[in-house]
Amino acid sequence: MDLENKNKDHKSKLGNFKLPKLPIKLPKPPPPPTHLGDVELPKTLMYLLPVGGLFTLAFVGAIAAFVITAWWGQPIPVLGFEQTFDQPINFPxxxxxxxxxxxxxxxxxxxxxxxxxxxxxxxxxxxxxxxxxxxxxxPPVNFCANCHGVIGTEDNSQLNILRDAAGIIGEDGTSPINWRRxxxxxxxxxxxxxxxxxxxxxxxxxxxxxxxxxxxxxxxxxxxxxxxxxxxxxxxxxxxxxxxxxxxxxxxxxxxxxxxxxxx
Amino acid sequence: MKINRREFLSLTGKSAAGAMIFAACGLPEKELVVQSPVGYPEDLVRGEDAWYATSMPDYTNGDGVIVRVVQGRATKVEGNPDHPVNRGVATARYDSTLQILYHPDRIKEPLSRYSKSGNVINVSWNKATNDLRNIIRDSKDKITVITNPTRGHSSYVTNEFAKKFGAKIMHFDPINQNIQQNTMKRIFDLDRLPHFDIDNAKTILSFGADWLSTWNSPAQYNEMYGNFREGKNGKRGYFVHVDPRMSNTAASADLWLSPIPGTEGDLALGIANEIISKKLVDQKNINKFLSIIDFDMGEFSTSNVAKKCDISEEKIKEVAKHFAEHTPSIAFAGGSSEAHTNGSFITSAVYSLNILTNSINTKGGILPNPEGILQKINSSANGKSISEWEQEIERWSNEDVKTLIIRGVDIIHGMPDFTGIKEAMGKIDNVVCFGHVYNDTMDYADLILPENTCFESWDTNIPEPAPGYQVLGTQQPIVGQTMTSDGTGIISNSKSYGDLILQVSKDLGENIGTSMESIIKNDLKDLHSSVTGGSIISTNSENFTNGILQRGGWWNINNKSQSDDFQISTKSISKIKSNSNFSSVEHHSNDEHKSDEKKHSEDFYLAPFISNSMLDGRLAYAPWAQQTPDPISSASWSTWVEINSHEAESLNIREGDVLKISSSNGSIEALAYPHPGIRPGVIGIPLGQGNKNGGRYAEGRGANILSILADMRDKESGALAWAATKVTINKTGNRKKVPKMEGDVEARPVEPGVPVLVVGPNETAKEAQEHNHHQYQKELFEKKDSKSKSDH
Amino acid sequence: MTTDIEKFGTRNWGMIADLDKCTGCQACVIACQAENNIPINTQDRVERARSISWIRVERYWEGDFPDTKARFIPVMCQHCENAPCEPVCPVYASYHNSEGLNVQVYNRCVGTRYCANACPYIVRFFNYWDPVWPESLRNHLNPDVTIRSRGIMEKCSFCIQRINRTSREAKSEGRELEDGEIQTACSAACGTHGIVFGDFNDPNSRVSKLRNHKRAFTLLEQFGTDPNVIYLAKVDPNRNNSEEGHH
Known part of the structure; x- marks a missing residue:
């Protein structure tokens, strides 16, 4: 998978980021104030203020979550803790x-x-x-192909990806395999x-x-x-x-x- | 997506600001994409960073280099410490070749143009090769091959191809045409450029040649210059440079003389006259010198010459004394001083100074170079003179030529407009152009073939001038075709010029060889059986070949030229004694400018100079070459006009003023850069810019001074007199910032001698610092005294 | 069991630059650019005086026509023993290590630019932009050197990647480092062998010998920075005949 796609993945992950999943328990918002000192607040503002507070909290929470996952997570993924990838070939x-x-x-x-x-x-x-x-x-593909040109059955689909890349089967012998690190x-x-x-x-x-x-x-x-x-x-x-x-x-x-x- | 700590901090910052979180990260990631290559890169198998020895083509004079290759990618070029030409040192141009190799605008596939005015389209190599084959078959005996002056197997292949298909070979070099080679033949009867033994010299007197940065073999000269400065037995060499404009060579000189352009020959003979009249050298040498002169040397009396050249008599006397007494000494001329209408005369006059000091074929003097070790490869090559080119272009206009094959040169950029090359090339049926990046010549090409760079192809390079003995540099492909980072394609589907010519010749029934590799390896095998000594000694021819490739070439310090190679021909200078002419300038009636308090239409001598990093423009595509500050002006990325600062002041020209430079053949615009290191009345303009095409870094940048040169040539050789144009300069009224490094670092009020401390010959740094300090204090107090006096 | 640990801190790296040999040819500048993954100094960056060159060749004018002189001096980080950039860094990103190097730790740097202000040699550069290379030009990047991102300072490292690599090789082969074995990019490229790199703690090294040369001086000595880069003064045979030609 190339970088762009990887980026997309993370973007989508961020897009799906939901507040309830946060590891921090949010305190219950206080009841909306009706008075601010002696000044009477307009009604709409009264409802907006706690919403704004909620947003701020959500924001801080998101950053905290980010910090925590970045700090304690593996260096590869920051959001999400997956530790392994599907490689182009399932190499055991x-x-x-x-x-x-x-x-x-x-x-x-x-x-x-x-x-x-x-x-x-x-x-x-x-x-x-x-x-x-x-x-x-x-190692280079044809290093693998030194053995796998012979070893492994002909219908082994995983090995055929390798053989294709090495030019043993198929036409194209020039594309390398993009292993993921x-x-x-x-x-x-x-x-x-x-x-x-x-x-x-x-x-x-x-x-x-x-x-x-x-x-x-x-x-x-x-x-x-x-x-x-x-x-x-x-x-x-x-x-x-x-x-x-x-x-x-x-x-x-x-x-x-x-x-x-x-x-x- | 991995996030390092600092990026992570910036990310949180960004998210707080509400920006796209992942917008700007992952920059270095792509560079490290894990990609298992298809083939075995050599370095991978050995598990080391491989340093490959190879050599660079003519624009570096076949310098030996080593290239670091990590995972199949070339990352660094350094001088090959083993190679006898540059002995491990580098120039500012080596690494730029890497950027041509990995240039983002490298031509990816062959391009074809179906109609003369049409656009180019991608075609397959199959079709391109077919087309090339048909073109060559159909235009037999009406082909001209234009290449840079090459000395190696690619020139062998070109020569053979030309013989088989009746093609004419035209070497093109806009600057170094045939005067050097002609002069060597004329006065010394040498077939190729000689070696200057700067290592052992005590005095160097150079005229015009910017030999520490671009002339002939700068890496070789630089290396020797270091030893010259260190000096044998602690005796430091003395170096005089003559050039109207201060180049970095002139700046390195102990004495810089700035004569009126075109009078360098008189200056040389004035020095000779001073030596002769004061009898500073052996009478034997004087007689020898006088035997090639049949005019009255009295004409070149010191006072006459001083007046003519505008150099003080004392300096002429000083130079003559140094040159004659601190031997061994060498005098040589080239570059701007041979680019006059009397260029052959100037060059001959300067080289004949060596006769006076007996510097010919002696240690510390001029040493002849032997011919190459491989008989079939030419060891000398030079650009054809502008007169020969004129005839050739005439043939194109008459449609005597059906096909042009152009390789290694951008002739449309390099040829002055007065030759009418653009119109003439339009009349050619088939123009085939090899190259790396789409250049100006390719606008006229019908078939454009992406060519391998010198890091991807087999070749050999014979340096000219060689270091006094036989050298054969080998060039091997050190990287293969490079994949794009996503692994889906390659950067450029290029092919080797030599291999393609061989293949097409073979298809047409003329077998020159199978491939460059096989020809070179066979020749090395033959070499093994024919030589006994040399840098590689082996009983086995295969080990011998591999040894040469590993070491970057073959050389033998004992294979020097025979001493009787030097025959000083008589009466060589007298025949061509002449004065320089300059193009005339049309004075426009600048009615609209009349209101100016001072008109800027005075005539200036135009002194074009080769860019230190881009040369005549062949490295202009590389961003490193573009960004390298010029040694003198520290400017980059642009074309600027060097003008004497006092003169600029009187003309009310400030730095960055856009000036219009007009010659009889057109005009260009460039930015003014006044400085004190150029003769008043002369303006210096660098070559290299003004590319219409040339990829994202070069195109549309600056101006090409070559295009407006006047039709002036050296009468003797027919070479282009590119320093014989006179121009007018006019302010356009616009002003821009000169992109330069100077001024980045603010000046601080510090004492004299800081930061560049200068010491006298026997002074220590401490003494000099103390001396400077006292001097400074004294001046300070004097200033204060006079101030307080005036106050009272 | 510490027998196999790399011996660290026994050296004192330094450099000699002989101004008498400098021809201003810029070979060192480009060699450094290529070795250290310095971003391309585009025209825009040059015009804004924000170009980055870890080593630069300065040119100074002396005198006036026809006796004009241009003097060249290569200036890189002087690796001062008493470095003004170090105490001002709030995050210790600029510190002195025990091998005499003034080290810039990129991942510590937060970009205050205090060090750049403190440096009298102006050899510290701030990354105002992310470094950008076109896709294919990334191929020539040096894998041994970190690419500096936007917002951090960078400067000459005495090619520490080369020091580390060569020391490692020597260690692995079980031998001592030889004098001259480590070459920085600029010293390897120098056309006249005017830049010499080596260990001041080794009394027999070339740099130690040249340090006591009669022409040796340090740049801006009055600031007391005690640099590890020693210059050898330019020789001018005409100097004693004429008055000082400074302006």
């Missing part, structure tokens, strides 16, 4: 990364084991030092995976979380921030990934907490 991390028994059945009808692929097999830039290593890049830090944060993986690999006692996937090498440390991705059918964000979390961890591990470490 379980099948690829897990080492456990799965509910899936393979083409021959046997129950599948997870493949137990190392995270860096696909997200191969993640433990590199340079700028490209800042993000766990999603799940873990996104604010724009003013420059996060680089590599030093974190390097440190946690050397200091495994600081790893948090567990993984169903490979527990050796760089894959072992991912769960600290990303949770048990190997057990996820659809990836969602587990940790809030707020600055406090970053700073706490940096302090615990005596990593620099200079602003310019992450913000530049």
């Amino acid at each position: 991390h379980t099948v690829h990364a897990s080492t456990k028994q799965l509910d899936y059945k393979d083409a021959d009808g046997n129950t599948m084991m997870g493949l137990g692929t190392d995270c860096t097999f696909c997200h191969r830039t993640v433990n590199k030092t340079t700028a490209a290593g800042a993000n766990a890049y999603i 799940v873990h996104r830090l604010p724009d003013h944060v420059r996060f680089v995976h590599e030093p974190h993986i390097r440190y946690l690999s050397a200091n495994p006692e600081h790893i948090k979380g567990e993984t169903d996937g490979v527990s050796t090498g760089p894959s072992a440390v991912c769960s600290t921030c990303h949770g048990n991705v190997a057990s996820m059918e659809k990836v969602y964000q587990v940790e809030p990934l707020k600055m406090r979390q970053c700073v706490d961890c940096h302090r615990d591990n005596e990593a620099p907490t200079d602003c310019a470490t992450c913000h530049h």
Whole structure:
């Protein structure tokens, strides 16, 4: 989904915003005053004043709601708390990364084991030092097609989206797949995976979380921030990934907490 | 939709004000859209930001660059520290090429025009290629190919194509035509431009050439200039620049001489005469010099020259002394000083000064350049002279030419109007135009083909001037076609010029090669078997080729020119000794202006100069090139007129006045910018603007001074004398703000020497500061004293 | 277990700009523009004197025709040890870090512009508008640098993204940083190698040696800002022969 549509979504959400859903209980409006000091108020104004008050309250309430959801919500959606998206292809991390028994059945009808692929097999830039290593890049389509040109049944509709994009079937071999990003830090944060993986690999006692996937090498440390991705059918964000979390961890591990470490 | 904290604050603010909440956010989001590319970008597989070595085309003299590519996108261009031409340094123009690559108005699909006056419509590449093929087949032997002066595989392909299809090749460069190359041939018998060993020189005497910003090979010269300033053994070099207008080269000089335009040759001979009469150099060299002169040098006595050029005698003597005594020294001329009707004479006179100091083929002097390592590729190219162009345009008018193939130049923008090129081009049946952004020439084109930029295509670039030895720069596609951010299309469906010409030739039964890539790789393979030394040494030809591509080229510092290349021809200057002429100006009877206390119709020498960032206009499409402040005026985005500040005052011209500049061939309007760095009687106007088309950043901006140049040319070479036009200036009465950086920073009352502290040759910064301080105090007290005296 | 933590705060970054080598060619200006995602300075912004250039080349006139002289000086954030911009910031968005950098934290900044008023070098720029690039020009943006939104200050960061990246690489490869390994965009672009970047705490670095050069001075020294950018004075061989040519 592109940005415009996303914006529209939120706009519509805001349009539907109803007062009763507010987490703040509104106090009962006082009875309309009939006198303001000694001045007799016109009747219409008497009815308008409490309405105006209501509006003001609603307004403040809306802002409060906004602040609260923005502050406590995940960084991706501010209004609404959804934690995952439908991706263009339902990519199951379980099948690829897990080492456990799965509910899936393979083409021959046997129950599948997870493949137990190392995270860096696909997200191969993640433990590199340079700028490209800042993000766990999603691999190119034809990287996927290396296997899925052969693996997977021909009538697998999900895989056919991939094969189409890679030009194995269909005519058009040039359009990439627009994956939606799940873990996104604010724009003013420059996060680089590599030093974190390097440190946690050397200091495994600081790893948090567990993984169903490979527990050796760089894959072992991912769960600290990303949770048990190997057990996820659809990836969602587990940790809030707020600055406090970053700073706490940096302090615990005596990593620099200079602003310019992450913000530049 | 993610909201960062600061945006979040602004949002709440907005909602309180009742504005549309999500109206203005999400700006940086698009830039980070996660998009898994279809192919493997090299950097992705390696997981690093890839820096690719490549080289830039003729407008940077084949400078070697490295380009940072992140996720298949080129983001930064820097000098290639390995490359021998620019040795790691950059110019203000490298990064602008990125903006041509990602230009929002890049031509997306081939365009075709069905009738001469009609609009262009998008056509498919299939149809465009078909059309091109038919055009070439039907107009065999009546084709002219117009390109920029290229030295590389694309020029090889063009040459072969021309041979096979009977086409004529015309190189176009509005500014640097053939005088340099002709002069080198004439006095030194050199086939290509020589190398100036500025690194090792102690004195430089340059005439007109803006060599620190735009002339010939500015990156190379800049790099050497740094070493020249640092000096060998702590002895700092001395640099004299001669130019009526102060360029940033002149500003960098230790001494700036501003002669009357067109008298630079006299000045050079005056310096020679001073050296000869004072016997400042070896008699042997004097004799050698006199052997190529058969007129009386007495004519160029210091007092005569001083009068003629309006330069003080002391300065001429000082320059002569420095030039003769602090050797090695180099003298060279180009740019505005060769653009006179006696341009060949001036250039020859200046270069022959090197004979006096024996600076030819010696360390710290002028070194010959060898021919290129690949025999089939020309290592020298220059624009055709305006006289040759006149003949060519005549052929167009006579309909001797059926097809024009134009690539790499905007000839309608660059050619002065007096040539009648617009009418003549209208008579051509088929005009095929390659390019990146819709330019002025494309208004006349029947078929417009979007071309790959230098970051998307295979080529080679041979620098001219080379650094004294053989260099072959390779150019490789470092990015593929770029997707639009929504992933539904590509920015430009462009093709490589070379590949397309090869394909069409092949379709018509003439096989030149399959693709640029294969030709270049084959040639590199051949190179492997023919060379022994050089920058890449490998036993395996594939490693050799890859090594060259990785490093950005091949060079061999031992492959220098043979020393007997320099043969000083005799009597070379005498034959062309001449005075400069200037175009005459029609004086309009300005009845309506008579009431003015001072008329502005005095004649001015017009000194056009090449823009530091846009050159002659070929980078004008890039917003970075547009916004770069000019080094002297700090102006951008416009065309301005540099005029001496005192003269402006007496003519009542203020900064920002819209002036009408009229020559015998038309007029343009531009904003006045008075400053003290230009000779009174001369006005300087930058090239580059005045594009009718050229995308959102260039179109309709400023004025094109080239269009109104008078029909003046160097008698000897036939080159356009673009500095020999005289103009009148008139105030239009309008006034606008000059878009410039100067004045953004308010001046503060500070002591002299702040902020630019200047020290004498043996002075320390501390001493200079103290000296300035005392001087300042003294002046302050003197002022106070005189004030209190007058008070009493 | 702190063995693998990056050693932070042992350096003192600084820059040397040799005015004798400056030719005013603007290569540094555009290199900076490209490296740091500085929005396009449109004509409108230039005319309103609201253009942003983290480094600019100023030109000063001296003397009059025919002895006119133009002097160039590149001016960027001086990263003052005693920076006037820092104490005035109400939200600590401008602060000094332990590597000698004057850091501007974009996400802290609330746009009071006090720092811009306090800075005597006028090298802090306020974003009066949201930065706008046409869709396709976004491709050349540097992913390492935050795009500053409307309403915040920005300024030269000594290309901190390059410092961080190169330090990280060195750390990852288990070696010490070499002198000259980190190049800011301007120092890499400088046509005459006139801008040198390095660590003042390393006595053997080029910047440390040049700092004691006899031509070394700092800009507006009388304000006592103690800048980390050291200039080397322009040499004029004719200076002692003539009177001071200032106006």
